[in-house]
Amino acid sequence: MVQEGAIKMKVTEKSKVIVIAGPTGSGKTEFSLMLAKDVDGEIINCDASQMKKDLNIGTAKIDLTKTNIKHYLIDFLAADENYSIRDFQTKAREVISTINSSKKVPIIVGGTGLYINALLYNYNLNDTGRDPDFEKKYNDISNHELHLLLEKENKELAKEIHENNRRRVLRALEKCQSNSNEVHFEKNTDMLYNAKIFCLCPKRCDLYERINLRVEKMLDAGWIDECKKLQASNYDISKIKDIGYHEIFEFLNGNLSENDMKEIIKQKTRNYAKRQITWFKNKLKCQWVEVDYNDISSAYKVIYEESKKFLEK
Numbered sequence: 001m002v003q004e005g006a007i008k009m010k011v012t013e014k015s016k017v018i019v020i021a022g023p024t025g026s027g028k029t030e031f032s033l034m035l036a037k038d039v040d041g042e043i044i045n046c047d048a049s050q051m052k053k054d055l056n057i058g059t060a061k062i063d064l065t066k067t068n069i070k071h072y073l074i075d076f077l078a079a080d081e082n083y084s085i086r087d088f089q090t091k092a093r094e095v096i097s098t099i100n101s102s103k104k105v106p107i108i109v110g111g112t113g114l115y116i117n118a119l120l121y122n123y124n125l126n127d128t129g130r131d132p133d134f135e136k137k138y139n140d141i142s143n144h145e146l147h148l149l150l151e152k153e154n155k156e157l158a159k160e161i162h163e164n165n166r167r168r169v170l171r172a173l174e175k176c177q178s179n180s181n182e183v184h185f186e187k188n189t190d191m192l193y194n195a196k197i198f199c200l201c202p203k204r205c206d207l208y209e210r211i212n213l214r215v216e217k218m219l220d221a222g223w224i225d226e227c228k229k230l231q232a233s234n235y236d237i238s239k240i241k242d243i244g245y246h247e248i249f250e251f252l253n254g255n256l257s258e259n260d261m262k263e264i265i266k267q268k269t270r271n272y273a274k275r276q277i278t279w280f281k282n283k284l285k286c287q288w289v290e291v292d293y294n295d296i297s298s299a300y301k302v303i304y305e306e307s308k309k310f311l312e313k
Contacts (some may be wrong), residue, residue: 022200023273046110080239114162197286
């Protein structure tokens with residue numbers, strides 16, 4: 001970790017923000033904590049799954065009792081609660097203003113690419129309501145499976161909507177099946193903020209190895225017990241579509257063996273990471289940072305030095 005005293009952020013016309021993005025399991029949390037300490041920053045969570053309470057182990061959520069870095073938009077939704085991109089966009093922009101008013105640096109951290117773009121750009125997210133009966137038809141399928149259905153209906157439209165944005169995918173699918181072309185996203189080419197965006201770029205083989213190991217560690221840490229508590233609660237389990245939970249529920253219900261459950265979770269997580277990388281390459285204007293997990297200090301040095309130049313100019 002670099003320690004050179006507090007960096008002074010130069011005031012500009014647009015608010016400055018730093019973004020640390022990257023695929024699941026790439027180390028975003030670790031890098032963001034180091035940077036927040038070194039630049040006097042506060043962190044805005046931009047991972048849709050980590051916004052939900054009681055989904056802790058399976059979402060690799062940070063234990064906020066073990067850090068003094070202030071975090072926003074994390075661990076505040078019910079596990080089965082809907083939260084639209086527009087909700088996030090509105091609240092996150094309020095948080096950026098709050099952090100700026102305290103003379104600290106907003107650091108946006110997460111792997112949900114559409115949330116990042118919706119926050120940074122002036123996305124038009126206006127939408128009409130949908131038929132609740134339409135949604136019920138898809139309660140038992142995952143976000144990924146739902147997105148594949150949309151892709152079959154309209155491949156170009158599917159590219160514009162992140163699969164974790166379940167509400168938008170459902171709305172688009174409903175429109176497609178009703179022969180309507182009303183669903184689209186519009187954004188201005190100019191950012192609302194002066195943003196420095198980093199995207200972590202480990203070697204694919206190293207990332208997949210980390211993902212496989214992380215799944216094993218999550219299970220050892222009590223992920224199955226976490227799911228048992230969810231089953232025993234008043235949550236609508238069918239609405240918990242975050243990777244791994246459905247598979248563990250199926251294991252607990254006797255529909256999957258333990259080994260099959262593990263392998264499916266690993267495979268789905270690797271596939272998700274691959275799709276995230278594709279999204280960031282095609283949709284996010286960022287600086288790619290190579291990460292060697294045998295020496296993460298080299299990658300962090302790049303992030304710190306570039307952040308320092310960005311904040312001081």
